[in-house]
Amino acid sequence: MGADSPVLLATVSLVSALQMGYFAWRAGLSRMGHKVLPPSVTGPPEFERTFRAHQNCVECYPVFLVTLWTCGMFFSDVTAAAGGLVYVIARQIYVNGYAKSTKKRLPAFYPTLAVFFTLSLLGLIGMLHGILHKYFHIHL
């Protein structure tokens, strides 16, 4: 395994994937606890909040993976992995908060956005470097 092996990015990806599995399991538990029979997705507010928190994570997850890997491959894998850990922690607080009340989802939503913004920007800088290098032979 060479020095350019993306083992840090892969580790953060797998941790976040396991977290997604945990959120799905939690929505399932809430479904059973509130006797909401599938395929229905409506029921008591507690269930709907837990369900919707998971859905929000489902919407965000591919975006997260793309920003994690583009930043990690074209800027710095350590920076990207650190951002990824912030994302995983923020999502945990987000889902915990949303399960309690709609308002409590917000404090941990902004760090999610900050991670997306930072990883995207750094990834974009790295990729512009790469494009200038590969297609225009310009080395900054």
Place this chain on the structure above:
Amino acid sequence: MGADSPVLLATVSLVSALQMGYFAWRAGLSRMGHKVLPPSVTGPPEFERTFRAHQNCVECYPVFLVTLWTCGMFFSDVTAAAGGLVYVIARQIYVNGYAKSTKKRLPAFYPTLAVFFTLSLLGLIGMLHGILHKYFHIHL
């Protein structure tokens, strides 16, 4: 960064990820504009169309990423990136159209399917080449 660096595929991936973020933000704006309180996802038709347009993109997005990268890695990164740009533009027209009326979502849905079909087919051809080469030592 070597000549085989997938910088074009990464750039198209990041652009599409930012577009997904934009669609999510638009659904959020529509939610606020029509006073649809989370976790509810039902409300005035304008909100439901904007929300559902985003959901359709969420359903398509991982499929898009897989076809983009398999075509890009095993057939041609330039072809895949070009297909990816068509996808991003088609999704933009799709969401804009769906937000206006249910019928207006259709014209830009077919290009989405055409991109999936083309990238999958080219990727499949490239991967068959790869499998014949790697496991059967057949060089076409």
Place this chain on the structure above:
Amino acid sequence: MGADSPVLLATVSLVSALQMGYFAWRAGLSRMGHKVLPPSVTGPPEFERTFRAHQNCVECYPVFLVTLWTCGMFFSDVTAAAGGLVYVIARQIYVNGYAKSTKKRLPAFYPTLAVFFTLSLLGLIGMLHGILHKYFHIHL
């Protein structure tokens, strides 16, 4: 194309992506067959089950891709690809079953979990090896 080319993982990814497209198309057919006009996602139980079966696959799919590739890159691509095929078959039976009745979704849900668990565990072992090797120069 070198011996380390992940052509098996890419092939399984593309097959699973095409399957996701098929599930989406099936939900669309069910929508038309039961005259459920978009953007509505509620209607007769048959439609709601087919729709929800697809949604469950949408929730699982990025998690599957991450476990497939981490196991494939850091443990064994043949093992990961075999697990991926089990996943694809299990999802097919899951969606077929769920479309018939809510209870019939369960038998094929457990193999899905078993694939996630196995691929994650093997990927984790492989990545721990990789981290010990790369950052601590420990070769087990």
